[in-house]
Amino acid sequence: MPARNKLKAVLVGVGPGASTLVTPEAREIISRAEIILGWDMDLLPVRDCVAGKKVFLQDVRNYVQATRAAVREAKRTRKLLAVPRVGDPCLSSGLKGLMRALVGFEVQIHPGISSVQLAAAYACINLDESAIISFHDLGDPEEKKRYMLDCFRKGRHVITLASPDLRPGPMAKWLIQQGAPADTDALVGSALSLPEQTIVRTQLFRLVGREFPWLSVTVVINPGAPSLDQDHRLWCQWHNRNNPKQARRRR
Ligand SMILES: C[S@@+](CC[C@H](N)C(=O)[O-])C[C@H]1O[C@@H](n2cnc3c(N)ncnc32)[C@H](O)[C@@H]1O
CATH class of the missing domain: 3.40.1010.10 (Tetrapyrrole methylase, N-terminal domain)
Incomplete structure (x- = not known):
């Protein structure tokens, strides 16, 4: 057979x-x-x-x-x-x-x-310093909001996928109400890569009350994420630890 x-x-x-x-x-x-x-x-x-x-x-x-x-x-x-x-x-x-x-x-x-990669590229941020939260998926939106806030407080950028129920405006309002600085930089990419694409670079408070389509990704850029200087310092520490001879010669 x-x-x-x-x-x-x-x-x-x-x-x-x-x-x-x-x-x-x-x-x-x-x-x-x-x-x-x-x-x-x-x-x-x-x-x-x-x-x-x-x-x-x-x-x-x-x-x-x-x-x-x-x-x-x-x-x-x-x-x-x-x-x-x-x-x-x-x-x-x-x-x-x-x-x-x-x-x-x-x-x-x-x-x-992913739309998330595209949004991170437009925002010029590292994905590995970010938390990705989808409000599009099933799951408790309130719990997701709390997780988002927790990640932001821990110094992470926050990248959120909007849903018909939670769009960038109400999300920004909620973050500010919970104590996120209103002048935090933010980017919203809508209809990314499509002819109707829009990229809005602004601050968190300017998103409040503004309409965005559900086909949007928001990046909240955390000023607490490692800066270029910190990155360089960490790289030097790592390099010196792994190349002790070179590090001694440089001193
Ligand atoms: C069902 S999820 C799918 C996510 C998809 N798997 C990805 O990797 O981008 C749909 C959500 O993804 C985001 N999304 C997908 N494509 C997008 C695009 N071209 N522009 C902006 N956001 C997009 C929006 O937040 C939308 O609500």
Whole structure:
């Protein structure tokens, strides 16, 4: 009896929206797949590769049913299922739910450029000095707000993914009410990489009362994060510890 094909699925990051930010490999995987599961926004940057395939389109009302239907189809036909996700699939993209739905599949994740990376680049900050908080995902928004404040108080930059329920304006207002300095620098990137992109560089208090689309990432730039001088000092300490001979010669 011929061996049956393994069940295979690939979660593919397609970048923040522009087709130019889709990696050639992501495009290749999606072109190879025969079954596609995604939201309208996930398919936008790869529309050209999706044409002619069996597409299970997700929306707010049917996303669970659409997932089940795509999984059933992949099991029945044993064809490759691709799940394009805007940005990176490991960031606020329902990864755990997908992994649960894909039990029995060999699952691969192909990373993509996240909106968070783009926003950090515009804000000129280190991601490893930042806390990333998604208000888009499930979970208790109040607890997330407290975590955000805690990270800010500990000297981290804060990068938040907006949601229809918590946009940059109310978030800034809440942070100020909790004692964050009103003149803290902030950046809001909306519709990043898309033709309607806007970048607002301002201060926290100027975000209050201002309207932003939910497709926005906010960076609150923490003045307490290590400065260039501190970075240099730390680098010298590390270097001297690891190269004691050179350090002695320099003294
Ligand atoms: C469901 S999450 C997906 C995040 C995505 N996986 C990523 O890596 O960027 C949707 C949220 O991501 C952010 N987002 C995604 N694409 C964006 C873009 N092009 N411009 C600004 N924000 C974006 C917004 O905060 C939006 O509410």
